[in-house]
Amino acid sequence: MEVGQLQRQLVDYTASLYNEGFLDDQFTQLQQLQDESNPDFVVEVVSLFFEDSEKLLNELARVLDQQAVDFRRIDAHVHQLKGSSSSIGAQRVKNVCIAFRNFCEEQNVEGCLKCLQNVKHEYSLVKNKLETLFRLEQQILAAGGSIPMME
Amino acid sequence: MNTLMQAFVVLLIPSVVTLTWYFKTRQVERDIKLDSFEVHNESLSEIETIARLLVPISSSATNFARVMSSSLNGIELSFSEIDSMVAPYLFLALSTIPHLSQISYIGLDGLFFSYYKSGDEIFAVYFYSDWKNWYTQPVNRDNGLGYGEVTSLNPLVTVQENWFQEALNSTNGYASLGIGWNNTQERLFLNAASVDGRGVISLGFPVAALIDFFSDIDLHGGYLYLATEDGEVLNQTGPPNTSMLLSNGTVFVKLMDQNGDLISLAGNISCNHHDGAPQSSNVNIQEMKYAFYCSHLVIAGVQSVYVLAFPRKGLVSLVHNDIKLAQVLLLIMLVCVIISIFTFVFLIFRAARREMFLCAALMKQMEATQQAERKSMNKSLAFARASHDVRSSLAAFTGLIELCNEGVAPDSELAVNLKDMKTCTIDLLRILNSVLDTSKIEAGKMQLEEEDFNLAQLLEDVVDMFHPVGIKKGVDVMLDLCDASIIKFSHIKGDRGKLKQILCNLLSNAVKFTSDGHVSVRTWVTKLSSKNSIIASNRKGILNFLSPLLCKNNGAYDDLDALHTIQQNQNCMEFLFEVDDTGKGIPKEKQKSVFENFVQVKGTALEHGGTGLGLGIVQSLVRLMGGEIRIVDKEPGETGTCFKFNIFFTTCEAGEAMPVITAEEDIKFHGDNAPSDLHQHIGLNIRPLSPKAEGSHVVLLIKGDERRRISQKFMESLGIKVLVVKRWYNLFHTLEWIERKLHHLSLLSSSTKSELSKSVSHNSNSEVKDEIVDAKDGTDHIMPLHKKTSFRGTSNFILIVIDISAGPFSEMCSVMAGFKEVLYNNNASCKVVWLDTSSLRGTQLRGIKEDKQVPCDHIISKPFHGSRLYQVIGLLPEYEGVIQSILSKSKRESAMEVADLSMDPSSSAKHTQVGSKSEISPFRHNHTLKRELIQEDGETSSEKPLSGKKILVVEDDRMLRKVAMTIIRRLGAVVETCENGEEALEQVCNALSNQRTQGASKILPYDYILMDCEMPKMNGYETTRQIRKEEKWYDIHIPIIALTANAAAEDANKTMEAGMDFFITKPLKKDQLLDVIRSIATQ
DSSP, rough: OOHHHHHHHHHHHHHHHTTTBBOOHHHHHHHOOOOTTTTHHHHHHHHHHHHHHHHHHHHHHHHHSSSEEEEEEEHHHHHHHHHHHHTBBBBBHHHHHHHHHHHHHHOHHHHEEEEHHHHHHHHHHHHHHHHHHHHHHHHHHHHHOOOOOOO | OHHHHHHHHHHHHHHHHHHHHHHHHHHHHHHHHHHHHHHHHHHHHHHEEEEEEEHHOOOOOOOOHHHHHHHHHHTTHHHHIIIIIIHHHHHHHHHHHHHHEEEEETTTTSSEEEEEEETTTEEEEEEEEESSSSEEEEOOOOTTBOOSSEEEHHHHHHHHTTTHHHHHHHHSSSSEEEEEESSTOOEEEEEEEETTTTEEEEEEHHHHHHHHHTTTOOOOOOOOEEETTOEEEEOOOOSSTEEEEEETTTTEEEETTTOOOOEEEEEEEEOSSSSSSEEEEEEEETTTEEEEEEEEEEEEEEEEEEEEEEEETTTHHHHHHHHHHHHHHHHHHHHHHHHHHHHHHHHHHHHHHHHHHHHHEEEEEEEEEEEHHHHHHHHHHHHHHHHHHHHHHHHHHHHHHHHHHHHSOOOOOHHHHHHHHHHHHHHHHHHHHHHHHHHHTTOOOOOOOOEEHHHHHHHHHHHHHHHHHHHTTTEEEEETTTSHHHHTOOOOEEOOHHHHHHHHHHHHHHTOOOOSSSEEEEEEEEEEEEHHHHHHHHHHHHHHHHHHHHHHOOOOHHHHHHHHHHHHHHHHEEHHHHHHOOOOOOOOGGGGOOOOOOOOTTTTTHHHHHOOHHHHHHHHHHHHTHHHHEEEETTTTTOEEEEEEEEEEEEGGGGGGGGHHHHHHHHHTOOOOOOOEEEEGTEEEOOOOSSOOOOEEEEEEEHHHHHHHHHHHHHHTTOEEEEEEGGGHHHHHHHHHHHHHHHHHHHHHSSOOHHHHHHHHHHHHHHHHHHHHHHHHHHHTGGGGGGGGGGTOOOOEEEEEEGGSSSOOHHHHHHHHHHHHHHHHHOOOOEEEEESSSTHHHHHHHHHHHOOTTOOOOEESOOOSTTHHHHHHSGGGGGGHHHHHHHHHTOOOOOBOOOSSOOOHHHHHHHHHHHHHHHHHHTTOOOHHHHHHHHHHHSSSSSSSTTTTEEEEEOOOOHHHHHHHHHHHHTTOOOEEEEEEEHHHHHHHHHHHHHHHTOOOOOOHHHHSEESSSOSSSSSSHHHHHHHHHHHHHTTOOOEEEESOOHHHHHHHHHHHHTOEEEEHHHHHHHHHHHHHHHOOOO
């Protein structure tokens, strides 16, 4: 594929991510932090996020599955997830986390389970999107182009 | 039910009592009846007893006859024999038998002899054998022998008489009633008995004498009627107007009138009884009841009947009637009692029922109230909870708009729209904040955030903020510092944001509702009320007195604490604020409700909008800060509203008295020793105006009356002579007057000053330039004292302040130009300050700058109060140093735009530019580093503002750690990271001890520490506390910046309590971090 086309595709794709609310300003900031000295910064951070999040989600599922649910732990986990998701700009995950914490405060197991599903869903969505994004970038780089910066 | 039972019990007692009473009275009545019956019986028996007593009388005749017959013994009687044999017996009997009044012997053979008593005398009656010749002769009372004359009389008795025959035939004698022989012809009971069949002895007892026995009986008010069975009445007493008649054993009671005529038959009483005892029978006579008793009786042998009549009027009837009455009364009473008891019970029932209803209603109401309270509490909490999310999304809006703004070409339509959007969002945020504030206050979660700040500056900022809004509507917004007491205590500790919110709310209201006139903010400071201070001083005195004693006991800590608090109290001052407008005002009756939430004075909501929360919040905030807000009553003629509120702040330490010291230096410098004329309230020592010099004049030409008044008052309170020009066309006359005066003076003084004055004007120009430089560099303590020498001895200094909008600009210019000319000749100096507050600004300002003919030293384009006023006063030679020091002390920047006529326009333009830039960035005055920062900030991000810094990042999340690290590295700093609090503590401790071994203990191991709050093992708060403890050993303080996910004030407080210096909300942003680092640097 042509580089220019790829680049356009990337720009469009990124814009769609912002428009659909998957990402926010924070992701842009992350991208800005990436430079020659730190070429894979975004990918590194995001993959860290993926790892952490998966761990957290598994943990959450485990805790919620138990007979006596430890809401404090859930709250702590969700808090962490909220912090990390907001730091990479995964806005929708963050929003679900906020709702999750509210249910947690109410000690509402049903709500928590529902939220967990939502979080998982959102997470997998954003993961797919980001992976696609990175793939596109890789392709551009492989084709010898440069990655266009978002304004 | 219970009460009903009680009522019955209550009823039972009186009914039992009544019954007992009834039976008792019955018994009494019966007893009394019995008693009276007995009395009657007694009378009856007495009568019968007497009758029995009289029985022997009837038998005496027979006895006597027997004795006679035996003594005669069959002797044939002759007259002489009778005289000798019978007469003595007769006389003897007459003398001995009681009551006997007549005794006689009648023989069949025609012999008759008789004695009878007539009065005291006794007579003998006799005849001889033929029944024809009767003779009577008185006899001797002692022996019965006749004496005196014998008289003859008509025959008295015949043998054929009934009683005579009866007596002859019966053996037991015969009794009958007869008439006596004596003169009175009294009635006698005649008892006759035969003597051997030859004759009859007859004894006569007078009826009256026997009846007397009966009359002597006590009849207890009764009457006795006696009659023989033949119906001959023996004794007649009876109830009045009655007579009784006996016939055939029945007594008829007749009613008679006064004349003895019969009226009617009252009743009849039968005297024939089967059993012995007489029965009582009741007869009504003339409405009077009588009990009649009737019985047979034998009196001296005569069968007779007696009737006893007792009136019933006695005790019995009385008792009977009374008892009846009493019974009736008792019944009535009982009925009354029952009725009243039932009424009572009914009333009680009704009251109880009502009470029950009320109770139930109250309980319901209380439940409802509690529910409502709970609901509202929950709502408030929910509001407060929602704040985080809503605010963040609004903040995102503004951020996005900012982002868009960057990408849009300036001046395009899109840019304008974006700008509008931004203002809308900010408005929305403000409204939201006010709603949230209310809910927060309601939920009781509002907390005061104490910080040091400059009150005077805050006031000026707020007033300046509303000034343009006011000017647009034609309303002048001004700040009135009154006695300037606020300057002295302007450095205070308190909640700056909330005070600003209060003032903004009040001012925006005032401006909103005022269509012309002015809005003024007045402030002044008072000590705490005298009462408090007296108490405080008393306590202090006592404690001082006691403290040695207490110290001995080692128990003085508490008291020392108390002393300490008093000291603190003395630092606490009461600040009073008034926001006064000339709008339409608030009607008196609405003034109370204005402070309630969601209340707007009618008719305003449509025009002006708003939620009606403003004043409610203001009141809550003022109360939160310990004050009270109210509406001050205005004079009848004045319009508008005046809100007055007071707040207590603690003033900062005495270091703020700095201006005084500098002022004193000023005095020394001037060589004036007189320390009088202290302007305490402003905290300034101002050189007294020497009497011989005229001093400086200020000419004020200001359009707004109120502003003119305030400015004049303020200047005059400093001892400055102020000439007020009310209309622009009077300016000329005023100046002329000054001119004349100056001329007069110049004649007296030497006239070699023109050169000097020239140098003065030059100096002043250069000084103003300095001022700008001062502000720009932020160097605090530059005192252009050296400039002042040139003013020494200059007495005629005139400062003219002219409001550009006060009149036609060109005319005023020409007047001023003429005046300046004159001044040169009179060796007086003059400065002209133009106030340009109108919207005309740009055009005329430009005109002034370009037109070299216009005399102008300064142009003030911001409202003329507060710091501008000081600056203008500072232009006067006497106040120069003083005011400068105040201004520099309060870190004010020069807000003056200066156009120097002697400078070329381009340089002045450059100045203005620099000045405006310095206004934007408040971090001008400190470090060179900071300056760098700002510049970098404005230009590119590739620079490294934090190069050379070492920063420790403590964060448990690896991703966040990586992001933070990258951001900080990008800014040029060296980063170390830790995963949790324990690690961080260890690392800090190690770094500290390493430094000590290297001997550089005073250098911070890390320039900043970024600390996450929530971490496993040891959280951020605890870590900070530990680090602070550790630091003490080295006497250093590492700035710690907290990273929190929550933006609420409570969290901020928590971080501050833990010893952190600042806090940043996640996610970490470059700009935020830089802002914080900058503010740390400025501290």
